[in-house]
Structures are given as C-alpha cells and as structure tokens.
Amino acid sequence: MENKKLGFGLMRLPSLNPNDPSDIDMEETKKMVDTFLERGFTYFDTAWMYCGFKSENAAKEALVDRHPRDSYTLATKLHAGFLQNKEDRDRIFNEQLEKTGVTYFDYYLLHDINTHSIETYNALDCFNWIQDKKEKGLVKHIGFSYHDGPELLDKVLTEHPEFEFVQLQINYLDWDSAGVQSRECYEVATKHHKSVIVMEPVKGGTLAKVPESVEKMFKNYAPEASIPSWAIRFAADHQNVWLVLSGMSNMEQVLDNTEFMSDFKPLNEEEMNLIERAVAEINSTIAIPCTGCSYCTDGCPMKINIPKYFSLYNADLQEVEEKGWTPQGEYYSNLTKTFGKASECIGCGQCEAVCPQHLHIIEGLSEVAKHFEQ
Numbered sequence: 001m002e003n004k005k006l007g008f009g010l011m012r013l014p015s016l017n018p019n020d021p022s023d024i025d026m027e028e029t030k031k032m033v034d035t036f037l038e039r040g041f042t043y044f045d046t047a048w049m050y051c052g053f054k055s056e057n058a059a060k061e062a063l064v065d066r067h068p069r070d071s072y073t074l075a076t077k078l079h080a081g082f083l084q085n086k087e088d089r090d091r092i093f094n095e096q097l098e099k100t101g102v103t104y105f106d107y108y109l110l111h112d113i114n115t116h117s118i119e120t121y122n123a124l125d126c127f128n129w130i131q132d133k134k135e136k137g138l139v140k141h142i143g144f145s146y147h148d149g150p151e152l153l154d155k156v157l158t159e160h161p162e163f164e165f166v167q168l169q170i171n172y173l174d175w176d177s178a179g180v181q182s183r184e185c186y187e188v189a190t191k192h193h194k195s196v197i198v199m200e201p202v203k204g205g206t207l208a209k210v211p212e213s214v215e216k217m218f219k220n221y222a223p224e225a226s227i228p229s230w231a232i233r234f235a236a237d238h239q240n241v242w243l244v245l246s247g248m249s250n251m252e253q254v255l256d257n258t259e260f261m262s263d264f265k266p267l268n269e270e271e272m273n274l275i276e277r278a279v280a281e282i283n284s285t286i287a288i289p290c291t292g293c294s295y296c297t298d299g300c301p302m303k304i305n306i307p308k309y310f311s312l313y314n315a316d317l318q319e320v321e322e323k324g325w326t327p328q329g330e331y332y333s334n335l336t337k338t339f340g341k342a343s344e345c346i347g348c349g350q351c352e353a354v355c356p357q358h359l360h361i362i363e364g365l366s367e368v369a370k371h372f373e374q
C-alpha cells in the first residue's frame with residue numbers, strides 16, 4: 001500500500017459551468033493531476049457518479065492516457081443505488097474499465113455501505129462478486145466506504161474479514177459528533193485491523209471556511225498554514241489512517257495540500273487544544289452540517305439543489321456583518337432560476353433516505369425557504 005498519506009479525490013473537479021459539475025475543466029484538471037504526481041503522490045479516487053458521471057472519464061483523459069500505469073494507483077466504486085439486478089454489477093464494472101481506460105483497478109470499493117444499501121449488496125451477492133473480481137486480478141485490493149453507525153460497521157467487518165480497508169468520514173468536527181460518530185467507527189475499524197482511508201477531512205469545504213474567530217486563532221498560531229491544512233493534518237494524524245482523500249477543485253488546493261503533506265507533521269498538544277476550541281466555536285455557528293456530497297439531489301422530483309441551498313444558508317448565518325444584503329441571498333435567487341426553490345419541497349422524503357449524514361433535510365429546507373424567500 002502507499003506511503004504518503006494524501007489521495008486525490010476526483011469528486012469536485014474544476015468545472016467550466018458552476019451549475020453543471022459534468023462540464024469539467026479538463027485543461028486545469030490535467031495540470032492538477034500532473035502536479036500531484038510530480039510531487040510524489042500517487043493515489044486517485046473516483047466513482048461511478050462523481051461529477052455528473054464524468055469523473056471516471058476525466059481520470060482517463062487526465063491520468064490514464066497520459067501517465068505510465070505503474071506511476072499511479074486508481075480507486076473506484078460500485079454504488080447500490082444503480083443496481084437493479086445481478087447483471088448490473090458487471091455491466092457497471094465493465095463500463096468503469098472502459099470509462100477509465102485501465103485493465104484493472106488498484107482499489108475497488110462497495111460505495112456507501114449503510115443500513116439501506118447493505119440490503120441491496122446482500123440481495124445481489126456483491127460481497128462474493130467483489131472478491132471474485134480480486135481473484136481474477138481485475139481488482140488488486142477491496143474495501144468499502146461507509147456512512148453509518150459503529151454497530152453496523154462492526155457487523156460488516158465481522159461477517160466480511162476479506163475486506164482490506166475501510167473508507168470513513170473523519171474530520172475534527174465529526175470526530176465526537178453524535179450524528180457521524182467518526183471516533184467510534186475509527187475504533188471499530190482498528191479493532192478489526194483494517195486500514196482506514198479518510199474521506200471528507202474538510203467536511204465538504206466547511207472546515208476551509210471557518211468562522212472569523214477560528215481563522216484568527218489558527219493564523220495567530222501559524223500565519224503560513226492554510227485553514228484546510230489544520231483539518232487534513234488532524235485527519236491524517238491517527239495511527240491507523242493510511243491515507244486522507246482531499247477532493248481538490250483547483251491548483252491552489254493541490255499546491256497547498258501536497259506541500260504540507262510532503263513533510264507531514266503530527267499535531268502537537270497546543271495545536272490539538274486549538275482544534276478543540278475551534279470545534280466548540282464552529283458548532284455554535286453551523287446550522288446544517290451538510291457535507292455537499294449531493295447523494296440527495298438525483299432522486300429529488302422537484303430538482304431542488306439541496307447542498308447548495310444548505311451551504312448558502314450556513315454561510316449566511318455565519319455572516320458577521322449586518323448589511324441588509326448578502327451575496328448568499330443573491331446566489332440563492334440565481335440558483336432558483338435553474339433549480340426548484342426550497343419552498344417547493346413536497347416532503348416525499350427521498351433525499352432523507354439517502355443522506356449519509358442523516359440530516360432532517362425537509363425541516364432544513366423549510367428554514368432555508370423562510371430565510372431566503374420571505
């Protein structure tokens with residue numbers, strides 16, 4: 001397995017159209033991929049539906065077609081939400097090979113195991129299926145990403161010791177949170193001797209845009225360190241964490257991440273104390289802890305852009321100045337020309353059933369509607 005603790009998540013690639021993640025800026029993506037490799041990092045993580053189903057194609061164009069196969073490792077995933085029958089597993093897998101242009105995947109994951117998806121994975125025999133792919137050499141290492149509580153994780157790892165690694169959501173805000181329970185899940189994975197890959201170390205950008213008071217606190221201590229570097233170092237600084245994925249969307253992030261991760265320094269006691277203070281401060285200001293994963297948007301009959309609205313709402317509540325006008329209000333109004341308004345939610349609950357953060361989305365949208373529409 002890899003030595004360096006940083007992976008390139010290909011889920012938030014730079015886009016030429018802010019309302020269309022599939023319109024990937026390929027020239028910028030190529031430069032970002034090249035820089036990442038030049039700086040000695042090798043792990044790339046994509047998935048079937050990232051970037052409006054175009055991330056795997058982008059991996060081919062920016063990475064696979066332009067670099068020797070032994071200079072990088074590629075991970076992708078099978079998502080239960082796209083499986084109707086057993087035939088779909090191979091259909092998707094073969095399309096993934098074609099989309100990415102590789103003949104094997106270094107890492108292959110069952111995507112987002114949780115209370116609902118595990119029924120599909122069991123019913124369609126995906127656990128034996130993924131092992132068979134490994135036996136045939138089409139996949140080198142198998143694992144799964146996970147968004148649920150520690151009890152189910154323990155059950156899955158007990159029943160399936162064949163998995164080599166687990167991908168967990170770990171960041172300093174979720175470490176002790178009741179909803180995500182990162183610490184407990186990490187401890188379960190460690191108990192089962194599984195390596196951990198971290199996803200969402202910056203919590204979908206939330207920990208890159210911390211409240212002003214937290215930013216000041218971090219900057220006073222280390223003026224040169226970027227705000228996201230605190231979050232990524234926290235995630236990497238656990239013995240059993242083998243790799244931290246960062247969903248990078250611009251060159252600035254690639255340069256910053258690869259710099260401080262090339263010479264990774266664990267957090268000292270004083271830095272850990274500052275993070276604890278940051279958690280208390282941020283928890284007092286974030287209204288809706290949405291990570292922006294977008295799992296909820298595909299099935300919404302009203303085409304409501306849930307993550308963008310929540311992000312604008314959170315940011316608006318964190319505005320320190322009283323101006324009577326905020327850019328968030330304007331962004332919201334612009335977005336509702338393309339997407340359904342928060343007030344148009346019909347309460348069908350499809351989004352809540354798939355939200356890995358178990359958010360009360362319907363309630364949240366009602367708050368968003370009150371905030372931005374009235």
Ligand code: SF4
Binds near residue numbers: 303351
């Ligand atoms: S509950 Fe509302 S936001 Fe969620 S899927 Fe249904 S209409 Fe869309």
Ligand code: SF4
Binds near residue numbers: 307
């Ligand atoms: S509401 Fe839930 S599913 Fe939707 S983007 Fe946020 S965290 Fe993801």
